[in-house]
Amino acid sequence: MSLEINPSGFDVGAEVRGIDIAKPLSPEILMELEAAFVAHQVLLFRDQPLTPQAFAAFSAQFGHLQRHIQKAFWHPNVPEIVYNRNVDESGKFDEMAARRGVTDNLREGWHSDTTYDEVPAKATSVHAMEVPSHGGATCFASAHRAYDLLPDSVRRRVSGLRVEFALGSNPRNAQAQFLSQKLTQEDQSRPTVSHPVICRHPISHRPAIYASPLLSVRISGIDEAESDDLLETLYDYIHAASADGYRWDHHWRVGDTVIWENRGGLMHTGRLDYPRDERRIMIRCTIGSSPIEPYSA
Numbered sequence: 001m002s003l004e005i006n007p008s009g010f011d012v013g014a015e016v017r018g019i020d021i022a023k024p025l026s027p028e029i030l031m032e033l034e035a036a037f038v039a040h041q042v043l044l045f046r047d048q049p050l051t052p053q054a055f056a057a058f059s060a061q062f063g064h065l066q067r068h069i070q071k072a073f074w075h076p077n078v079p080e081i082v083y084n085r086n087v088d089e090s091g092k093f094d095e096m097a098a099r100r101g102v103t104d105n106l107r108e109g110w111h112s113d114t115t116y117d118e119v120p121a122k123a124t125s126v127h128a129m130e131v132p133s134h135g136g137a138t139c140f141a142s143a144h145r146a147y148d149l150l151p152d153s154v155r156r157r158v159s160g161l162r163v164e165f166a167l168g169s170n171p172r173n174a175q176a177q178f179l180s181q182k183l184t185q186e187d188q189s190r191p192t193v194s195h196p197v198i199c200r201h202p203i204s205h206r207p208a209i210y211a212s213p214l215l216s217v218r219i220s221g222i223d224e225a226e227s228d229d230l231l232e233t234l235y236d237y238i239h240a241a242s243a244d245g246y247r248w249d250h251h252w253r254v255g256d257t258v259i260w261e262n263r264g265g266l267m268h269t270g271r272l273d274y275p276r277d278e279r280r281i282m283i284r285c286t287i288g289s290s291p292i293e294p295y296s297a
Contacts, residue, residue, distance in 0.1 A: 010248040011142035014040035049255040063288025084282040102270030109269030111214035122288030130281040135274030141242035143208035164192040196294035199264035207295040
């Protein structure tokens with residue numbers, strides 16, 4: 001069976017068929033996948049259960065693996081993997097663990113991963129090991145569309161501005177503050193980092209909103225009231241770009257692997273809408289690194 005790339009029908013996302021991801025990818029296949037990754041921003045590989053070691057090996061073909069800031073969730077045998085799970089070590093529901101990367105309210109949860117790093121990751125990969133009977137989808141929206149929706153007046157306001165990000169010291173978002181409790185004291189006190197409010201993807205060069213509701217703290221160089229107003233305006237357009245018909249909601253099955261874009265142009269968040277007495281256990285890799293490039297019209 002040959003490689004197939006089947007678009008989701010939404011702004012982002014495609015399912016990949018015809019390859020065994022437990023085996024090393026040929027240079028030719030990897031090149032095709034990298035091109036599909038730029039085109040679709042999210043790639044899904046269905047129904048291929050992997051060991052943690054095999055999942056890490058698959059992910060590493062797209063870039064070096066980073067160790068995630070949430071050390072409390074590192075995999076005991078493969079520290080380049082972190083758990084995304086809703087239970088603690090004893091198997092009881094863990095509210096803090098369950099809320100990592102998910103939200104009750106889509107508008108407040110949109111983000112790109114590791115924006116609190118000076119050089120964020122290229123990509124994130126996640127593999128499903130246990131899933132609830134329903135709910136728990138991961139939602140993806142195009143930040144390129146969000147930029148395209150901006151009026152010219154807003155584009156002029158944000159041109160050249162930079163936005164600060166933090167996980168451990170983020171008073172704007174209660175969810176981020178809650179999640180930071182699992183960080184070490186050193187990581188909680190990490191200074192903010194800044195990136196362009198409007199970025200361009202390093203390969204496609206398409207512009208996108210990079211400020212995000214979950215992890216942005218403030219826009220640098222303007223007063224707090226104007227920063228708050230401008231951020232809320234940008235979030236309105238991200239929310240508009242995540243409307244039904246544009247947004248892709250991935251409903252997980254055991255053995256699914258998804259890899260998604262962090263270089264600008266994509267926002268994602270999970271839904272906390274599944275039965276609390278059912279387990280949801282994923283493993284995750286943080287892949288590569290890529291500076292966020294400013295966009296100039």
